[in-house]
Amino acid sequence: MKTRRLIALLLCLCMAAALFVGCGKKEAAVSDSGSADTKNEEKAPDNKNDKTSSEDNKADASSGDDTPSDTASSDEKPGDGAEATPSDLQIILPASSSDLQTLVPEGAFTIVDMTGREIVLNGPAKKIVALTASDCEIIYALGAGDLLVGRGEYCDYPAEVMNVPSVQSGYDTNIEQIIALSPDVLVMSTMAQTEEQIKQLESAGIKVVVSDAQNIEGVYTAIKLLGLLTGKSEEAKKIISDMTTTFTDAIFASEGDGTKSIYFEISPLQWGLWAAGAGTFMDEICNMLGYNNAFADVQGWGEVSEEQVLARNPDYIVTISMYYGEGPTPVEEIASRAGWSGVSAVANGRILNLQNNELSRPAPRLAEGAKLLVEFLNK
Amino acid sequence: MSVLEVKALSVSIGRAELVKDLSFSVNEGQWLMICGPNGAGKSTLLNAITGGYAYSGTVLYKGESLKKLSPKKRAAELGILAQNHYVGYEFTVEEVVALGRYAHSKNVLGGMSDEDERHINEALSLTGLNELRNHSVLTLSGGELQRTFLAQVIAQNPKLLLLDEPTNHLDLIYQKQVFELIEKWLEVPGRAVISVVHDLSLARAFGTDALLMDKGRLLSSGDVKKVLSPENLNSVYGMDVGKWMRTMLSQWT
Amino acid sequence: MNRKTGKIRFYEFLIFILISFAVICLCVSVGSVAIPLKDTVRAIFSAITGAKEEGLAYPIIVSRRLPRVICVALTGASLSLAGAAMQGLLKNPLADGSTLGVSSGASLGAVIAIAFGISFPSLPFAGTMVMAVVFAFLSLLLILGLAYKLDCSFSTNTIVLIGVIFSMFVSSAMSIIITFSADKLQSITFWTMGSLQNASYKNSLILLGAFIVCGGILFSRARELNAFAIGEDNARHIGVNVRRTKLVILISVSVLIGVCVSIGGTIGFVGLVTPHMVRMLVGPNHGRLLPASAFGGAVFLCLADLVARILLNPLELPIGVVTSIVGAVVFIFIFYRSRKGGR
Numbered sequence: 001m002k003t004r005r006l007i008a009l010l011l012c013l014c015m016a017a018a019l020f021v022g023c024g025k026k027e028a029a030v031s032d033s034g035s036a037d038t039k040n041e042e043k044a045p046d047n048k049n050d051k052t053s054s055e056d057n058k059a060d061a062s063s064g065d066d067t068p069s070d071t072a073s074s075d076e077k078p079g080d081g082a083e084a085t086p087s088d089l090q091i092i093l094p095a096s097s098s099d100l101q102t103l104v105p106e107g108a109f110t111i112v113d114m115t116g117r118e119i120v121l122n123g124p125a126k127k128i129v130a131l132t133a134s135d136c137e138i139i140y141a142l143g144a145g146d147l148l149v150g151r152g153e154y155c156d157y158p159a160e161v162m163n164v165p166s167v168q169s170g171y172d173t174n175i176e177q178i179i180a181l182s183p184d185v186l187v188m189s190t191m192a193q194t195e196e197q198i199k200q201l202e203s204a205g206i207k208v209v210v211s212d213a214q215n216i217e218g219v220y221t222a223i224k225l226l227g228l229l230t231g232k233s234e235e236a237k238k239i240i241s242d243m244t245t246t247f248t249d250a251i252f253a254s255e256g257d258g259t260k261s262i263y264f265e266i267s268p269l270q271w272g273l274w275a276a277g278a279g280t281f282m283d284e285i286c287n288m289l290g291y292n293n294a295f296a297d298v299q300g301w302g303e304v305s306e307e308q309v310l311a312r313n314p315d316y317i318v319t320i321s322m323y324y325g326e327g328p329t330p331v332e333e334i335a336s337r338a339g340w341s342g343v344s345a346v347a348n349g350r351i352l353n354l355q356n357n358e359l360s361r362p363a364p365r366l367a368e369g370a371k372l373l374v375e376f377l378n379k
Numbered sequence: 380m381s382v383l384e385v386k387a388l389s390v391s392i393g394r395a396e397l398v399k400d401l402s403f404s405v406n407e408g409q410w411l412m413i414c415g416p417n418g419a420g421k422s423t424l425l426n427a428i429t430g431g432y433a434y435s436g437t438v439l440y441k442g443e444s445l446k447k448l449s450p451k452k453r454a455a456e457l458g459i460l461a462q463n464h465y466v467g468y469e470f471t472v473e474e475v476v477a478l479g480r481y482a483h484s485k486n487v488l489g490g491m492s493d494e495d496e497r498h499i500n501e502a503l504s505l506t507g508l509n510e511l512r513n514h515s516v517l518t519l520s521g522g523e524l525q526r527t528f529l530a531q532v533i534a535q536n537p538k539l540l541l542l543d544e545p546t547n548h549l550d551l552i553y554q555k556q557v558f559e560l561i562e563k564w565l566e567v568p569g570r571a572v573i574s575v576v577h578d579l580s581l582a583r584a585f586g587t588d589a590l591l592m593d594k595g596r597l598l599s600s601g602d603v604k605k606v607l608s609p610e611n612l613n614s615v616y617g618m619d620v621g622k623w624m625r626t627m628l629s630q631w632t
Numbered sequence: 633m634n635r636k637t638g639k640i641r642f643y644e645f646l647i648f649i650l651i652s653f654a655v656i657c658l659c660v661s662v663g664s665v666a667i668p669l670k671d672t673v674r675a676i677f678s679a680i681t682g683a684k685e686e687g688l689a690y691p692i693i694v695s696r697r698l699p700r701v702i703c704v705a706l707t708g709a710s711l712s713l714a715g716a717a718m719q720g721l722l723k724n725p726l727a728d729g730s731t732l733g734v735s736s737g738a739s740l741g742a743v744i745a746i747a748f749g750i751s752f753p754s755l756p757f758a759g760t761m762v763m764a765v766v767f768a769f770l771s772l773l774l775i776l777g778l779a780y781k782l783d784c785s786f787s788t789n790t791i792v793l794i795g796v797i798f799s800m801f802v803s804s805a806m807s808i809i810i811t812f813s814a815d816k817l818q819s820i821t822f823w824t825m826g827s828l829q830n831a832s833y834k835n836s837l838i839l840l841g842a843f844i845v846c847g848g849i850l851f852s853r854a855r856e857l858n859a860f861a862i863g864e865d866n867a868r869h870i871g872v873n874v875r876r877t878k879l880v881i882l883i884s885v886s887v888l889i890g891v892c893v894s895i896g897g898t899i900g901f902v903g904l905v906t907p908h909m910v911r912m913l914v915g916p917n918h919g920r921l922l923p924a925s926a927f928g929g930a931v932f933l934c935l936a937d938l939v940a941r942i943l944l945n946p947l948e949l950p951i952g953v954v955t956s957i958v959g960a961v962v963f964i965f966i967f968y969r970s971r972k973g974g975r
Binding site: 464478 | 723724725855858859861862863865866868869870871872873874911915916917
C-alpha cells in the first residue's frame with residue numbers, strides 16, 4: 001500500500017513537473033518558432049561578447065578603405081579617423097577587430113569567436129557547415145558559398161543555399177549528420193545550441209566557431225569573423241563598407257525627427273500579437289532613422305496587448321508576417337482589423353510588409369532593410 | 380401465468396462459459412431462489428437477464444423477447460439490485476432513490492410527478508431511510524448503502540424484482556426486515572421475485588421455488604423444499620449441509 | 633438548495649447570472665489600457681444606439697475588449713460544461729479534456745488541417761474547426777477504448793496513465809507533421825500556443841451556437857449523467873440506454889472541445905477545476921451541476937484572462953499559463969484526495 005502511495009505521489013510530481021516544463025516550453029516555443037533564423041535578436045543586447053567599445057571606433061565613416069584592418073595585422077591607426085564623426089554614425093561603424101585574430105605562423109592562425117573562445121585554424125576553412133540563416137547569408141555575401149557543405153534547416157537565403165544539404169539545428173542539432181559531412185568548421189550561434197554539442201563536435205575534430213550578433217556592430221564583427229575564417233577578409237571589408245554606406249545614406253535620407261512612432265509586428269492577431277521591443281535590430285534601426293519604437297518598453301520580442309497598440313496609436317506599422325498567397329495579405333489583414341481604423345498608421349495607409357527577414361536577421365541585408373524602411377517612411 | 384421464461388440460456392465471457400444451457404421460468408407470485416456455491420454463475424445469470432452480458436438463447440418476459448424491449452421499458456418492468464455499490468460523488472440518499480423513477484418519467488428535464496414523489500417516499504419509508512434521506516451516500520455504512528439501492532429498485536416499481544444478494548452487508552435485523560419487506564411487496568398480484576441467496580435457511584424460509592446451480596449448469600429446479608433437498612445440497616457443496624445447519628442451530632438451545 | 637428535484641431554482645439561477653454579469657462587467661472595464669468607466673459605458677451605449685463615437689474608448693471597448701470577454705466567457709462555459717459532463721459520465725473527478733488528452737487530439741486535428749490546407753470553400757475558417765471536432769471525437773473513442781481494455785473502468789490511475797500516453801502520442805504526431813510541412817511552420821507553432829486575442833463577434837457567435845446546441849443536449853441528459861456518476865451498471869439497471877446516451881454525450885463534448893480549441897487553442901484545466909469547485913458548492917446532481925459549471929467556467933476563465941491581460945502590462949501572458957498554474961494545484965489536490973479515499 002505504501003509503495004502504491006509513493007508511486008502515486010511520484011506520478012503527481014511528474015505531472016506537475018511536466019506541466020511547468022510545458023509552460024516553459026510554451027515560451028521556448030515562441031523563440032524557436034518565430035523563425036530560427038532570427039533568434040539572436042531576441043536577447044537583450046548585452047555586449048559582453050563585443051569586446052570593442054565605441055571608443056575604439058575612430059575610423060572615418062566616409063572612407064571605406066580605412067575601416068580598421070581586420071586581417072593579420074593587429075595594429076590600429078588611431079589618428080586616421082580623428083575627424084569629428086556624427087555621434088549617431090558611431091554605432092554603424094565597424095568595430096576594431098584586434099581581438100579577432102592574432103598571428104599567422106605559416107598558414108595557421110588563431111581566431112577568437114564571439115563568445116571569446118580561441119580557435120586555431122591551419123588555414124582558411126575549406127568545408128563549412130553553418131547552422132544559422134544569418135551566417136549562411138554572410139558566407140554567401142562573402143562569395144564563399146561554395147565552401148558550405150551543410151546548412152541549418154531554416155537557412156533560406158540566398159536561393160542557392162537551398163541546394164546545400166540541410167541538417168537539423170537548435171537543441172536537437174544532428175551531430176552525426178554534421179560529422180558525416182566532415183567539415184573543417186561548424187558555425188553556430190548561441191541561441192538554442194549547447195556547450196555539450198560543441199564538445200561533441202570538437203571531439204570529432206570539427207572546429208566550432210560561434211557567432212552571436214546582438215546588434216549591428218555585432219553583425220560587422222560576425223562578418224569579419226567569417227571573412228577571416230574563409231580567407232575573404234577583403235570581401236568582408238567591402239561588405240561592411242557597403243553596409244555603412246547604405247546605412248549612412250538611409251540616415252541622411254530619413255525624415256525622422258523623433259516624433260513619429262513605428263510598431264513592428266512579428267506575429268499577426270490570429271496567433272496573438274507579438275511586437276519587437278528594445279534590443280532588437282528593428283528597434284536599433286528605428287532609432288537610427290530618428291523614429292520611436294512604439295514598444296520600446298518591451299524587451300526583445302513579446303506578446304503585447306492589442307489594446308496597447310490601439311492606445312499607443314503608432315504612425316507606421318511594419319509587419320513581417322509571411323504571405324502564402326491565399327486570403328488577405330498581411331497589410332490588408334491589419335487594415336481590416338476591427339477597431340483599428342482609428343490607428344494613425346491604418347487611417348493613413350502606412351503599413352509595410354517585409355517578408356524576407358530584412359530587418360530581423362543579423363546579416364548584410366539589414367542595410368537593405370533600413371533602405372526599404374526609409375523609402376516606406378518617406379512616402 | 381409465467382412472468383419470465385428462460386430457454387437454453389448460455390453466457391460466455393471470453394473463452395469461459397459461465398452459464399451453460401439454462402432453462403427455467405418464473406410465474407406470478409413466485410419467489411425464485413437461485414442457490415449454489417461461489418462461481419456457480421448466479422450473478423452472471425442475473426446480469427445476462429438485465430442486459431449486462433451478451434447471451435445466447437431466449438429470455439421471454441410475459442411472452443415477449445426481452446431483447447426487443449427498450450431499456451426504459453425493460454427497467455419499468457424489471458428491477459435489479461446489484462451486489463456491489465460504489466458511488467463516486469456525494470449524492471444524497473434521496474437523489475439516488477429518485478433515479479429509480481427514471482424509467483417512468485416522461486419529463487426530459489427530470490421533473491417529478493406526484494406519483495413519482497409517492498413512490499420515492501414509500502420506498503424510503505419501507506427501507507427505513509426516511510431520516511437519512513438528505514445524507515450523502517458517501518457517509519453511509521455498507522448496510523445503509525444496500526438499503527438505499529433497494530429503495531431505488533422499489534421506487535422503480537417493477538413487476539419482476541431481481542436481487543443479487545439482497546442481504547449482503549446487512550445486520551440480522553435488516554436481513555429480517557428486507558426479506559419480510561420483499562415478502563410483503565410480493566403480495567401485490569402480478570409480481571414475482573428472483574434472488575440470488577447464499578443463506579440456504581433464508582432461501583428455504585422465504586422462497587417458493589429454487590434453482591440449484593453448480594459450475595454454470597442447472598442441477599435442479601422447482602419447489603424450494605424439493606430442490607434444496609439434503610441429497611442435492613450434499614452433492615453441490617460436497618458436505619452434509621443439513622447436519623451443519625443443525626449443528627449451528629444447536630448452539631442456541 | 634432544492635436537491636430533491638435536481639433542478640436549479642430560479643433564484644439560484646438569478647444569482648449565477650448576476651455574478652457572471654458582474655465579472656463580465658469587471659473584465660470589460662479593466663484592461664491593459666485604462667479607460668474611465670464613464671467612457672466605457674458611453675462606448676457600449678453608443679454601440680447599441682449605433683452612434684459613431686470618437687476617441688479610443690470605442691475601438692478598444694466595443695471592437696476589442698467586449699468580443700474578447702464574450703469569447704472567453706463562452707469558452708470557459710463550454711469547456712467547463714464538457715468537463716463536468718465527462719466527469720459524470722466516467723464517474724471520475726479527474727476526467728477532463730485536458731487530462732485525458734482530448735484537447736491535444738483536437739489541436740492535432742487543427743494542425744493537420746493547417747498543414748495540409750484542409751478547408752471547405754464555402755466556410756473560410758471551418759477547416760480547422762471541423763478537423764478539431766472530428767479529432768476530439770476520435771481521440772475520445774480511442775481513449776475510452778484503451779481504458780476499457782486496461783481495466784474496464786475509469787479509475788484515477790487509468791485516467792492519468794492514458795492522459796499521459798495519449799498526450800505524448802499526440803505531441804510526437806504533431807512533431808512529425810511539423811517536420812513534413814516546414815512552410816507552414818510559423819502558422820502551426822503559433823497556432824498551438826493558442827490565443828484568444830483573435831476573438832471577434834463572429835467567433836463569439838460560433839461559440840454561442842455550439843454552446844446552446846451541445847449545452848442544451850447535455851442539460852437534457854442531466855439525469856442520465858447522474859446515473860452514470862453513480863455507476864454505469866446502475867444506469868443500465870434504471871433503464872438508461874447506455875450506449876446511445878454515451879454516444880450523444882461524447883459527441884456533444886467533442887463538439888464543445890473541438891470548437892473551443894479551434895478558436896482559442898488548448899486551454900488546460902478549466903474543465904477540471906470549475907466543475908470540481910462547483911460540485912463542492914451545489915453537490916453532484918447534474919441538474920444543478922451543469923448550469924452552475926457553465927457559469928463557474930465563464931467566471932473562472934474571464935478572471936484568468938483578466939490576470940493574463942494585466943499582470944505584465946503591456947505584455948500579455950498566454951491564458952493557458954494562468955489556468956494551468958491554478959489547475960495543476962487543484963489537480964494534485966483532487967488526485968491526493970481520491971487516493972486517500974481508497975480507490
